[in-house]
Amino acid sequence: MDIVKKLKVSELKGRGGGAFSVALKWELVKKAKGKEKYVICNASEGEPNVFKDKFILDNYLSEVINGINIAVDFLNAKDAYIYLNKDYKLKGDIGKCIIFKKTSGYIGGEETAAVEAIEGKRTEPRFKPPFLTDCGLFNCPTLMNNVETFYYVSKVSKGEYNKTRFYSINGDVPNEGVYELPVDMSMFDILKQTGNYPDFDFFAQVGGGASGEIILPQELKKPAFGAGSITIYNKDKTDIYALMEKWAEFFHTGNCDKCAPCREGAFRIYEMVKNRDIDYEVLDEIFFNLKKSSFCALGKCIPLPFESLIKKVK
Amino acid sequence: MKIRINNKDFDCKKGEVVLDVALRNGIKIPAVCRHTDLEPQNSCRLCLVEIKGKGLQTSCSTKVENGMEISTESAEIKRLRKINLELLFSQHIEQCSECNWSYKCKLLELARKYEIKITKFNDRKKDFPTYQFGPSVVFDSSKCIDCKNCIAMCQKQGVGFLDNKEKDGFFCTVPGQTKECVYCGQCITHCPSGAFEEVSSIKEVEEALKKGNVVFQFAPAIRSSIGEEFNLPHGSITTGKLVAALRKLGAKKVFDVSFSADITTIEEGGELIERLSEDKNLPMFTSCCPSWVRYVEVYKPELIKHLTSVRSPHIILGGLIKMSEDNPIVVSIMPCVSKKYEITREELKIDGVKPVDYVLTTRELGRMIRKNKIDFEKLEERDPDYPWGEATGAGVIYGATGGVMESALRTVYEKITGKSLGDINLKSVRGLKGVKEAEIKIGKRKVRVAVINGLGNIDGLDYKKYDYIEVMACPGGCIGGGGQPIPIDDEIRKKRAESLYIIDKKKKIRLAHESPFVEKAYREHLKNKKIIHKICHTTYGNNKNK
């Protein structure tokens, strides 16, 4: 069975957050016309409280490299790049992969922005279409998957994939760490099984330590989503304004400042939250605008943590 | 193919963006950051429209697809535009009365239309600095709305002086540290918020006018653009009104720089003939664009010896005026901010005297005329002063890209062959293409020429292939200069240039060397080699002054 068939059967989804079918993406790049093709492993992991890619790179680098090589062979790609978080170090053999250290903030993780950065341009998202699968690095069809995805590609190819994924768990928990558990396991079970289920009143942030949604205890029956992180906050001990300030600062300083809704909107959120002087009507307008008119997904995602926190916890 | 906008069908071509089709058909969509010279920046988000099946999309960057259904207005779109406008104003310090756009910017128009409160947020840029680039350009970063057009344009010019630097959590537009500005002023004409402008000389000129000895001279490219300062249609020819306005402002005399463009042509033609015959330092490059000269001096010094030694027309005329008038203050009205730099060049002084004292841009002149409450449109047309008034057609087309080349070739051909050109309209060097080429047989020799329209196009040019190359830093040449009325785009450039060619066509004398006035100037003033050298020629490379 060729690799795409195996990937199809495995139902493996991208683990960068977008959860796009891996088999489908590989086929798109395969079919795309182009003189050269490129493979990029996105190891830019840049959001607070998400650290599973680092864990995988530290412990299973050879599996990741194997996954990348499978892609290179499959596509007959010219080069493979590892787009690496600048604080991460790779210990071990990386074969012919080229390391490109990410220089910019959070936005550097956006796929098209990563490509711009590797091309030596300003780290800023591109207008889509065209998509990377058609016209990516150096205008060639490009396959970009994240570290965890390549890890599982390797597993799938060896017939060792058992529908698991990696979860980063931290916050007010006794057993902070990265755990490999079934993809469809409920967050409740994950917390129980890892000995992290709190015995105090709490809320969780799921899918990213800034852009993740706020989840209440009674909502934990579903699986985790996004980048697979769960951060637990003790409700009584958490200053939700300080928390929002942290997020807001992260977005304001980590975005690329290309478009007005996100550049100015994120700043005004930060300003209001920092001064603890929030005009909820204005905040609503800014959120509406971010969701509807931001250039890229980062901007569109900014309102989610704030809105869910305000609605559920405030 | 066809697309449907607001329930009406419109024809369009593959590759076009939705915005252009809408605007062409009179459907208004607000678009602040879009400039048709540049790739869409996608930054202001005001041009959002609803596309069936695709949701909200920016019309400036969305290409048409057959059968696309678009609506340009809805309650939601209106709400988004309002918020984005308020956010844009939150980073823009309004100084409308002194602004380049003088209340005519899109921002203000939209603020009125969408009834926004421009002060909804505090101005986050109130403490942002103002920078000055040499004697030419001022950048007030507190007005900047971060569209990044100036950076893209400066890149396109092949300079890349402007940069995007992180500061306190924001990426800000700033002058870079590693490059040097060449003062083309294209950042000014591509800025939607008026953050860039010329270093103003209005005050100095007003002072000078009080003394009563100001001699104005105006560039070829002004006559078809100054009208735009007073809301006349693009490309309106207003030479007579321009002269009248300058007289009203208190000019002692008013001269037309097209006249000395003819002298430049003759001198430059002569130099070309000499170099061709000796096969020396070819190709010869034009040098009447000071931004190009500065670019050579800073970035391509190996080309210095290829520059013609001839001075630019207003410097020559300035020298003649200084020779013949009684203690004049010479003020050039130019389409250009680089000319403000040019007049500071030490080696242009004639016996210690500057040929030109001040340069005003077309926009500055517009501002002065408005300030003096002169009703431009109602002015009675006047003629410039003689003996140096009447210019040939060749001198007028200097204002458009290819004009210098065309004028020179008209003259060189006759000088070498003794015959006149069959058709003096050298169409192949006209128009807005970035690089234009032509080959004309002059006597036994095939002379290969190129015209570089827009400084960035010099990059990668295999200049050794040519004998003579014209370079104008500004796209379109001086009619699209950094000192011209804004907005400027290809449509507007075409109209302004077209008007110059119309003037040329109507002139009785269209060849520089046939001008009796030029002949007279040589007879009376440029009597010998030494004087000609002093007034009409210069040197390069010893000057890196900022």
Ligand code: SF4
């Ligand atoms: S939404 Fe806009 S400013 Fe924010 S990261 Fe994306 S492109 Fe940059």
Ligand code: SF4
């Ligand atoms: S004047 Fe020209 S070179 Fe200088 S910053 Fe502006 S665009 Fe760049």
Ligand code: SF4
């Ligand atoms: S200075 Fe003007 S052109 Fe440049 S980024 Fe700011 S608003 Fe845009």
Ligand code: SF4
């Ligand atoms: S092209 Fe004309 S307007 Fe532009 S910098 Fe050169 S001389 Fe000035």
Ligand code: FES
């Ligand atoms: S004009 Fe389209 S985003 Fe600014």
